[in-house]
Amino acid sequence: MQQTIIDIRNVERVYEMGAELVYALRDVSLTIKQNEYVAIMGPSGSGKSTLMNILGCLDTPTGGEYLFNDSKVRELNDNELAEIRNREIGFVFQTFNLLPRYSALKNVELPLIYAGLANAERRRKAVEALTKVGLDDRMEHKPNELSGGQRQRVAIARALVTQPSIILADEPTGNLDTKTGIEIMKLFEELWQAGNTIILVTHENEIAEHARRIIRLRDGLVESDGPRQAATV
Amino acid sequence: MLTEIIEGIRMALGALRANPLRSGLTTLGVVIGITVMVITGWLVQGFDDVMRQLVNLMGTDVVYVDRFDWSGKTHWRESLNRKRISRQQTDELISRLTVAKAAVPMINTFGSSLYYGDKELSGINIYGTLSENASISVPSIKEGRFHSPVEDRFGTYVLTIGFNIAKEFFPDENPIGKVVTLRNRRFEVIGVLDQQSALFSTFIDNQVYMPLATFESLYGARRSKTIAIKAGSKEALEEVRIETRGLMRSIRNLRPNEKDDFAINEVEMFGDMLDSLRNNLFAIGFGVTFISFLVGIIGITNIMFVSVTERTREIGIRKAIGAKRRTIMFQFLVESATLCFSGALIALLFCSAIILAGVNFVEYLAEMKPYIPPQMLFIASLVSLVVGLFAGLIPAFIASRLDPVESLRYE
Structure with a gap:
């Protein structure tokens, strides 16, 4: 039995828009265990981005309970949330979100700086992560000197470098051409094979099909949750 | 912590290099303030020397x-x-x-x-x-x-x-x-x-x-x-x-x-007269310094606000990968302190030029020692750092409180 990393129960997220209450998430419950490969799907407005922000501890639910590695996220303060994001979660964004002035290596080192690691240790780990994503020959390049696929690889290396409990990828291929997208998905597959837990947020079926489990959201509720159809494998 | 300081300074210098003209203009108030302060210090020091010499000689x-x-x-x-x-x-x-x-x-x-x-x-x-x-x-x-x-x-x-x-x-x-x-x-x-x-x-x-x-x-x-x-x-x-x-x-x-x-x-009574002259000089110098610093602080606070806004997305990214509030706050404080401190360095260059020019071209100052009093170096550095921290306080605080989700969405 794999250890449960994420356990959310009846989570609700409400935004106040003036006098109106907007329910981004109404009542979502799910658990994600170690070394799962999950895709969260849904049309825009379904609440998948909100769910991702909550899972990533960037946002906190307005109702329900979120247990991350058995600790109650709602009771954590800002600093503790930052620490969880730093140590336990690796983000991969659609727009890469690298810091433009920093080299690839420096971008990957950044989470380790926040974790308070010493210089040599930082460098060693960052080089290791970049090697893992196949960019050991591009380490000193700045983001604008890299292709889209390479940038996303740097972002993945940055997500990996702290050896987080989960990797949260939000439309990771959304800004890439099909061929590069396939390469990136291959990389995720490898990472999963190597034991990482991956949560993929996407609206594209082909991308979601890479995952082993698909959760569909609609109007802030879980529409379906189960293993991907054997037929599409 | 030390890593954060070094990184903070490195980041700040990078940001300054990215906008050299803007940074230069922003620090103008601080540059003038420090210049006036150091020159006043130099003249007052000269006055004190005169007093000491007069008393000793007579x-x-x-x-x-x-x-x-x-x-x-x-x-x-x-x-x-x-x-x-x-x-x-x-x-x-x-x-x-x-x-x-x-x-x-x-x-x-x-x-x-x-x-x-x-x-x-x-x-x-x-x-x-x-x-x-x-x-x-x-x-x-x-x-x-x-x-x-x-x-x-x-x-x-x-x-x-x-x-x-x-x-x-x-x-x-x-x-x-x-x-x-x-x-x-x-x-x-x-x-x-x-x-x-x-x-x-x-x-x-x-x-x-x-x-x-x-x-x-x-x-x-x-x-x-x-x-x-x-x-x-x-x-x-x-x-x-x-x-x-x-x-x-x-x-x-x-x-x-x-x-x-x-x-x-x-x-010493003759000295009373010199003393009041010295005090007037000091008061004027202090007044000009104070006003320049005020202008300087406003300028730097303003540019720090711009910097925070420009880098909202960067702040979001940093927060997403684990930067704490104090880390972000610290980053911007170090940046404004570095900005002011480089202003102080420019000012000290100015001062050296003014002092050299004064000694060489102004008859009354011809015999003054052309050096920046060491305690003024210390005070100038300290004041510039304090001014920088003070000026950056509000922008840094605001940056540290930005919501990561909102910031990441910022274009």
Whole structure:
């Protein structure tokens, strides 16, 4: 039995828009265990981005309970949330979100700086992560000197470098051409094979099909949750 | 923590390099503030040197009986209405003094011109005094000698000249034995005085000493005299003052209900005047510095707001990968402190240029030491850091509180 990393129960997220209450998430419950490969799907407005922000501890639910590695996220303060994001979660964004002035290596080192690691240790780990994503020959390049696929690889290396409990990828291929997208998905597959837990947020079926489990959201509720159809494998 | 500091500074320098012109303009207020502050410090230091030198040279144990109150506390018009101190009164005072170690009469007049060849120096301070004064109130002799008792007796036309006169007239020759002209009389230079002051040297060191008899033959004997009285030690000063006052009141036939019609001055009282000048300089410098810093703080706060807004997305990214509030706050504080500190460095370069220019091109400052006082370096750095931290406080706080989700969405 794999250890449960994420356990959310009846989570609700409400935004106040003036006098109106907007329910981004109404009542979502799910658990994600170690070394799962999950895709969260849904049309825009379904609440998948909100769910991702909550899972990533960037946002906190307005109702329900979120247990991350058995600790109650709602009771954590800002600093503790930052620490969880730093140590336990690796983000991969659609727009890469690298810091433009920093080299690839420096971008990957950044989470380790926040974790308070010493210089040599930082460098060693960052080089290791970049090697893992196949960019050991591009380490000193700045983001604008890299292709889209390479940038996303740097972002993945940055997500990996702290050896987080989960990797949260939000439309990771959304800004890439099909061929590069396939390469990136291959990389995720490898990472999963190597034991990482991956949560993929996407609206594209082909991308979601890479995952082993698909959760569909609609109007802030879980529409379906189960293993991907054997037929599409 | 140390990693964060080093990273913070590195980030800040990177951000500054990205916008050199904007950063430069932003720090202008700080640059001006620090410049004024350091220059003021330099001038005040010069003033203090002058004071110290004056007191040392003219003696801390010497009092001067004069018609005028040097501290400026008695109105000059009242002083002008006082009876002159005559030579006879002078001699009587000197002969009746018992506590003092030595006393000597002197007269001075200001404003005459001195000539050597085709060179002219105006605004000369001319002293007539007796040879004994060499050990009482006359500055030390750099070369040559002071006039002798014999020259006093005959009223010989000999001069001991101030440092600046020697420098102007005889830059490359030995001044001793040269003949200079004053009021159409030919004087032989017999001595040169040590420099008395670095600041305003051209003013203070433009002085000549001649025998009292010579002075009287040139300017008449009616002028009010000053008596320089050497107490011998600082402790004896009070006694000397009491005795002098009693004697002078009796010599000047003052009734018990009449005010003193003379003043007993000390060099330190002369210093009071310099002191108020110094304090004014300080106040003006401080005022300008304060206003510049105010402008500087506003400018830097403003540019930090711009920087925070421009980098909202960056803040979001940093937060997403684990930067804490204090880390973000710290990053922006370090950035504004670095901005100010580089302003201070620019200011110090400016100051060096101004000081060098001042020493080389402004006559009054010519003898000042061209250096930035070390304590000013320290104060300038400290102040710039404090100003930077202060200016960055609100923007940094706002940056640290940004919502990561919102920031990541920011375009």
